[in-house]
Amino acid sequence: MVTRVAFTEARRVRSAEYLEAARVSGAGRTAIAVRQVVPVLAPVILAYASSLIGLAIVYAAGLSFLGLGVAPPTAEWGAMLDELRPALLTHPWVAVLPALTILLVSVLFNALGEALRRRVGVREELR
Numbered sequence: 001m002v003t004r005v006a007f008t009e010a011r012r013v014r015s016a017e018y019l020e021a022a023r024v025s026g027a028g029r030t031a032i033a034v035r036q037v038v039p040v041l042a043p044v045i046l047a048y049a050s051s052l053i054g055l056a057i058v059y060a061a062g063l064s065f066l067g068l069g070v071a072p073p074t075a076e077w078g079a080m081l082d083e084l085r086p087a088l089l090t091h092p093w094v095a096v097l098p099a100l101t102i103l104l105v106s107v108l109f110n111a112l113g114e115a116l117r118r119r120v121g122v123r124e125e126l127r
Helices: 002-014 017-024 029-065 077-083 092-120
Strands: none
Touching: 002 029, 017 029, 029 077, 029 092, 077 092
16 A cells, blocks of 8 residues: 555656756766655655554554464563453453553554644645
8 A cells, every 4th residue: 555655656756847857967767766756755655654553553453352463472452452351341441551552552653644644745635
């Protein structure tokens, strides 16, 4: 998905006049890519990728809760919730901290992605 966003943005930038001016001035393809294209693409890719981190955290926690995630000695929020499953009927508040942590971190990464997207000025059609 990130490559699709990068490809779309690169196609938009490809027809920019400043790239034609760099070609006419004698700059090579590598120099144009490094000095002109990458600084335009990097913020867009960073904004989109940072919003995907929250989604990845929720997916990883869900898979670990189902027992399909990382191995048990590794600490993971979904695995913590899975270990608390027998106690949920008698003491449901013990699951609040891992669940709130998953929620808070995923919301924070989504908010970071949105803030970067607004700051960079990413168009809505790239979503």
